Amino acid sequence: MTDATVNETEGRTGLWGRLSMSAKRVVWAWAFLAVPLLFFTVVRFYPTLEAFYLSTTDWDLLNPAKYVGLDNYRRLFADPAFWQVFRNTFAYLILGTPIAIVLSFAIAYYLDRVTVLHGFIRALYFLPYLTTAAAMAWVWRWFYQPPPIGVINSLLAWAGIPAQPFLRSVDQALPAIMVTSIWAHLGFQIIIFLAGLRAIPVSYYEAARVDGLGEGAILTRITIPLLKPTTVFLVVFSSIGFLRIFDQVYNMTSNDPGGPLNSTKPLVLMIYQTAFSSYQMGYAAAQTVVLFTILFTISMAQLWILRSR
Amino acid sequence: MPLLPKFARSLRTLAGGLFAGALALSAGPAAAVEIQYWQYVFDTRVQAMTEVIKAFEAENPGITVKQVTFPYADYQTRLIAARAAGRSPEVMQLFYGWLDTFIAGKLVQPLSPEVFKAAEIESEFFPIVTAMKRNGQYYGLPTAVRTMALFYNKDLFKKAGLDPEKPPQTLDEMVAAAKAMTVRDGAGNYQQVGMALDIARQDHNWWREILVRQFGGESYSADGSKVAYDSEAGRKALTFYTSFQKVHKVGQESFMDEGQAAFRAGLAGMVVDGTFRIASYKTIKTFTWGVTELPSQDGKRANFGSYFANAIGASATGEKLAAAEKFLAYVSSPKAMTIWLEKVGELPARRRVALTEENIKDPIYGPFIRALDYAATPPMTDELAQRQVSIDMINSVLLKDTPVADAVKAAAEREQAVLDKAKGK
Numbered sequence: 001m002t003d004a005t006v007n008e009t010e011g012r013t014g015l016w017g018r019l020s021m022s023a024k025r026v027v028w029a030w031a032f033l034a035v036p037l038l039f040f041t042v043v044r045f046y047p048t049l050e051a052f053y054l055s056t057t058d059w060d061l062l063n064p065a066k067y068v069g070l071d072n073y074r075r076l077f078a079d080p081a082f083w084q085v086f087r088n089t090f091a092y093l094i095l096g097t098p099i100a101i102v103l104s105f106a107i108a109y110y111l112d113r114v115t116v117l118h119g120f121i122r123a124l125y126f127l128p129y130l131t132t133a134a135a136m137a138w139v140w141r142w143f144y145q146p147p148p149i150g151v152i153n154s155l156l157a158w159a160g161i162p163a164q165p166f167l168r169s170v171d172q173a174l175p176a177i178m179v180t181s182i183w184a185h186l187g188f189q190i191i192i193f194l195a196g197l198r199a200i201p202v203s204y205y206e207a208a209r210v211d212g213l214g215e216g217a218i219l220t221r222i223t224i225p226l227l228k229p230t231t232v233f234l235v236v237f238s239s240i241g242f243l244r245i246f247d248q249v250y251n252m253t254s255n256d257p258g259g260p261l262n263s264t265k266p267l268v269l270m271i272y273q274t275a276f277s278s279y280q281m282g283y284a285a286a287q288t289v290v291l292f293t294i295l296f297t298i299s300m301a302q303l304w305i306l307r308s309r
Numbered sequence: 310m311p312l313l314p315k316f317a318r319s320l321r322t323l324a325g326g327l328f329a330g331a332l333a334l335s336a337g338p339a340a341a342v343e344i345q346y347w348q349y350v351f352d353t354r355v356q357a358m359t360e361v362i363k364a365f366e367a368e369n370p371g372i373t374v375k376q377v378t379f380p381y382a383d384y385q386t387r388l389i390a391a392r393a394a395g396r397s398p399e400v401m402q403l404f405y406g407w408l409d410t411f412i413a414g415k416l417v418q419p420l421s422p423e424v425f426k427a428a429e430i431e432s433e434f435f436p437i438v439t440a441m442k443r444n445g446q447y448y449g450l451p452t453a454v455r456t457m458a459l460f461y462n463k464d465l466f467k468k469a470g471l472d473p474e475k476p477p478q479t480l481d482e483m484v485a486a487a488k489a490m491t492v493r494d495g496a497g498n499y500q501q502v503g504m505a506l507d508i509a510r511q512d513h514n515w516w517r518e519i520l521v522r523q524f525g526g527e528s529y530s531a532d533g534s535k536v537a538y539d540s541e542a543g544r545k546a547l548t549f550y551t552s553f554q555k556v557h558k559v560g561q562e563s564f565m566d567e568g569q570a571a572f573r574a575g576l577a578g579m580v581v582d583g584t585f586r587i588a589s590y591k592t593i594k595t596f597t598w599g600v601t602e603l604p605s606q607d608g609k610r611a612n613f614g615s616y617f618a619n620a621i622g623a624s625a626t627g628e629k630l631a632a633a634e635k636f637l638a639y640v641s642s643p644k645a646m647t648i649w650l651e652k653v654g655e656l657p658a659r660r661r662v663a664l665t666e667e668n669i670k671d672p673i674y675g676p677f678i679r680a681l682d683y684a685a686t687p688p689m690t691d692e693l694a695q696r697q698v699s700i701d702m703i704n705s706v707l708l709k710d711t712p713v714a715d716a717v718k719a720a721a722e723r724e725q726a727v728l729d730k731a732k733g734k
Contacts, residue, residue: 061389062414145566147498148576163498168563170708254382255509255567256697260704276386277693 048292054285061279072286081262082270082287089243089267092178093298096242100182100189101234107186108193109223122194126187133184137251140180141167144252167252170263177264181248185241189234196230197223232306236299243295244268267291342632343373344399344625348617349384353588357652358640364648365639372632374400392416397622399633400640404617405440406689408448409731417620419446424634433659437614437686449620450641453655454663455584456612456680457511457519459483459603464596465490465501465578476601480523480549483579483604487559490578503559505577507568512550513699515581515603518613518687520546523606533688534728539721547713551706562707572598584677587654602676614684616658650674656681690731698724 019027055072059065076082111121128136143151144166153163166176200223208218224231246268250257257273258265267287275284348358355378362374377398379387385407391397392414403411411417425447430438434450441449463473469489477483487503494500506512517538521528526542529535538546553560565571569589572580575596581603590598603612619640621633639645646657650668656677657663663681668674689695702720705711711719 060414061393062416141566146561146564147494148500149565153498157496157498162496168708255507255563256700256704259700260708261701276383278691279386279389 051285051288051292054282055289057282057285059281059285061281065282068282072283073290075283076286076290084262085258085265085267085270088174088263088265089245089294091174092181092242092245092266093239095175096178096182097235097238100185100238101231103182104186104189104234105193105227105231108190108197109219111190112194112197122191125190128184129187131184133247134251136184137180137248140248141252144176168260170261173253173260173264177245177248177252178242180252181242181245184248185238189238192230192234193227196227200226228306232303235306236302239298239302240295243291243298246272267294341371341373342628343375344629344632344636345375345377346400346402346619346636347377347379347384347388347398348402349381350378351381351585353653354585357649360648360652361640361645364644365636368639369632369635372635374636388416389414392623395624397624399622399625399629400619400636401622402617402619403449404692405437405451405615405686406692406695408441408443408618409690411620412443412448415623417448418623418625419443419448420450420621420637421634422446424638425450433661435614435658435660435663435681437616437681437684438658440616440686440688441618441620449618450637451616451618451658452640452645453584453649453653454614454616454658454681455655456614456677456684457515457581457583457603458600458676458680459579460572460582460586460590461486461579461599461601462490462572462575462577462596463599464575469578473597473599476599477579477604478601480604480606484553484557484559487553487578488557491559493558499561499564501576501578502561502564502571503578504553505564505568505571505580506553506560506562507580508562508700508703509696510568511582512568513696513703514613514615516546516550516703517699518685519603519611520550520606522611522685523609524549525607525609528685529687534732536721536725536728539718543717543721544713547702547706547717551703551713554707584655584674585653587673588652591654600673600676602680610680610683612680612684614681614686691727694727695724698727 016024054065056067056069057065058068058071107125111118111125114121142149145151145153146165146168147153147157147163150163150166152166156163165172167173204222204226205218208222213221243266245266249264249266249269250272253259253264258269268291271284271287271291274280274287346358346362348354355376358376362376366373388397388401388403388411397416401417403417408417427442427445427447430447430450435454437454438447438451441447441451459476461473461476466473466476466486469486471486471489477486483504489503490501491499491503492501517528521538521543524542524545526540526546527537530537554562560577565574565576568577568580569582569586571577572582573590573593587600602610619637621630621637625633641658643657643659643662646659646662649655650657650662654674656668656674663678668678671678698720701723702716705716705719706713
């Protein structure tokens with residue numbers, strides 16, 4: 001330390017100067033933390049709490065909010081449309097998540113062994129993830145068109161299979177939209193799985209091979225168990241994604257959002273319509289509270305089930 | 310603590326700057342009033358309004374009008390959010406069916422009876438203008454009105470051996486023509502449809518406001534408070550509409566994604582659509598098309614007259630209100646209506662401007678203008694919700710094979726609930 005700095009430090013007599021080194025460190029830490037903390041409080045937590053309050057009012061954007069107790073929830077649970085939407089949301093989740101996880105694992109598992117053009121193939125898989133959901137949804141909407149313009153139906157016709165209605169069917173529309181969502185997120189999941197696979201020490205595999213373990217046994221005894229943290233992360237992440245699905249549905253059915261006959265409508269779209277088409281903010285807030293509860297419960301349950309023992 | 314005073318100083322500088330800026334801004338309006346005009350995005354409408362504004366500003370040097378547009382799907386939301394934020398436009402466009410919602414939400418204010426005299430409005434405009442009247446007060450005026458008609462592809466008529474100058478005049482002739490023009494491949498897939506079906510755009514209106522009445526029924530009670538289509542006529546109308554796809558197999562909902570897209574592509578013989586489509590179809594170069602009045606049933610014609618009106622925002626006062634009134638009067642003037650007709654293709658809302666010899670004889674505008682004579686404009690309380698009810702009703706017959714009687718009954722009950730809810734407000 002030079003004389004000059006010593007003099008300067010001694011010259012400080014304010015509050016800051018009297019603080020010890022570790023106290024200063026704490027102050028600085030909090031000073032930096034304050035920004036994200038403030039952000040989360042103002043932009044995340046406050047609106048969340050506000051939504052809880054709103055759900056007990058009849059606010060419609062135009063007139064002052066009036067407290068109505070649990071009326072919104074009573075109305076919601078008595079609404080057959082809500083239960084339809086509830087079933088749809090879980091259909092996206094229960095069908096979508098396992099398919100997405102198994103598919104992305106399989107691709108990652110084999111891609112990991114490909115050495116020729118590995119980076120290029122990986123980039124191809126990742127590309128959809130970088131594309132805007134709305135643009136993608138419109139391309140898929142065109143794929144699903146009936147003849148003569150629909151690409152998939154043209155392929156079916158070429159293979160001698162009758163044309164399918166896809167988005168115009170109450171049974172096929174939901175799976176059709178789900179496929180696009182799985183495809184859109186596949187790239188991300190593959191990358192995460194690849195990273196997980198690369199993180200498993202090669203020596204484990206070498207040891208297993210020396211011990212004469214087959215490929216199947218290596219997969220089930222070593223690879224899958226050691227990938228558990230990655231899998232847990234992706235299951236939770238993908239579940240939340242499917243529970244919050246919106247862009248694909250809205251853009252692929254924009255003539256009759258969530259249709260036909262509500263067969264593709266997820267909870268988030270119902271919330272959007274209640275809030276921004278019917279302006280029933282209180283009722284929409286009650287729906288968001290229900291969605292929040294579902295998301296929270298499922299995420300916690302998954303973390304608990306897949307926890308490391 | 311050298312940091313804080315410096316920060317405080319820069320804050321003061323910033324505040325001073327803002328204050329000076331605010332002063333400069335508030336000094337502006339003394340010289341010129343700026344008002345905002347909001348409408349939704351529809352290319353030809355925006356272009357027409359740009360032209361109207363230019364002409365208005367030339368005649369009123371002290372006033373500038375800023376046009377702000379939003380996608381249709383967001384438009385109402387934007388207006389309501391702006392109202393909540395205290396930033397409503399001075400003049401806005403609204404569908405006649407939104408008026409009750411907008412009055413309840415205090416988005417619009419009644420027009421001053423001194424500036425806009427009711428007797429004058431009623432003698433000058435088509436009678437459907439009264440849909441903007443509540444408790445003896447007008448809340449807005451339309452520039453243009455819209456009716457519906459049948460667009461048909463003359464080339465496809467010729468190819469199918471039909472006379473392109475004799476479009477169908479009855480519903481039976483319409484079905485026959487559609488059959489003649491339908492082309493399907495070996496697997497039964499449509500290559501070309503006789504009739505483009507599009508429930509979500511205009512077909513729900515065609516069923517609810519037109520077909521029901523043509524089959525001898527009423528869509529709503531006279532005062533508009535009761536749904537009246539759960540009747541023999543309503544069932545016949547729905548059977549007729551759904552038979553295009555289910556029985557005659559001359560068209561399919563979502564063929565080419567949208568009805569208007571199928572027609573534009575030259576792959577649909579006919580499509581029911583409104584005046585607002587004219588400008589867009591006028592750009593078609595690959596085939597010739599014509600327009601005819603909607604076909605009749607048992608000699609009965611019916612049509613659905615509707616319009617977007619312009620209204621003055623509830624928060625406009627003082628010189629902004631005066632400017633808004635001037636602008637509203639201008640956009641409802643014969644001059645603006647002529648621009649609107651040329652640019653958008655929508656019919657002038659004033660009789661004198663619409664019913665000129667030239668317009669009535671016009672092969673394209675004529676059928677729409679003649680329909681104004683018998684067009685009905687039923688009161689609507691929640692257009693979006695009512696539309697959804699009709700869409701779901703038609704879809705349940707097409708996709709779930711719900712019996713027509715059940716579908717009509719369920720729709721009537723749902724729509725009645727929508728009407729009752731609006732009334733209760």
